[in-house]
Amino acid sequence: MKKLVTFLVVVILLSGCNSELTLSKVTPKGNNKTLQSFTTNAQDQNGVYLYLDNPKTIYIYLNESNVIQGEKATYVTDFKVEKDGNTLKILYNTDKTSNYSKPKLNHELLYKIKLDKKYDTIRSFQNGEEVSFNAVSGK
Structure with missing residues (x-):
């Protein structure tokens, strides 16, 4: 019984250490006020913006x-x-249209990325071409 409990504790600890790179689409509403303010301030100019919430x-x-x-558009x-x-x-791709009112087009998106490790560099590419971030902010 003692070996089983020890084994379960080790498995739980190791599974907690295993992290993956995950991506999810979110909305600014319902997130922290600083992130909401960041996206609101970025709405005046088109581009890609990076917000560093925490190390992960x-x-x-x-x-x-x-x-x-x-x-x-x-x-x-x-x-x-x-x-x-x-x-x-x-990596993201864009396209252009003359139909400004098409409701299914994504003109504005926010993605949350959970990191699996610490990265030295974060680079952005639009349609295969490297582009710089318009702004970088965070906590």
Whole structure:
């Protein structure tokens, strides 16, 4: 019985140490006030924004909601993250449309990324081209 309890404790401790890189789409509402303020301040300019919440959680805010009159609207078609050694790659694709009111187009997205380890570098790529973050903030 003692061996079984010891084995279960070891398994529980080891499973707590095992973390994965996970990605989920979230909304700013319901998150902390600092993150809400960050996304609100970023709404005036299109781009990609990085928010460092804690050593294990970051947020990526993609904003393409600002359209210049007479130009096509940009929207996000897909989003993913990849790890490359000690570099975390933020990969997303965009497209353009003349139909500004299509409700299913993603002009503004917020992703929560739970990190599996500490990364030395975080890089973002739009349509395969590296782009810089418009702003980086956090706690």
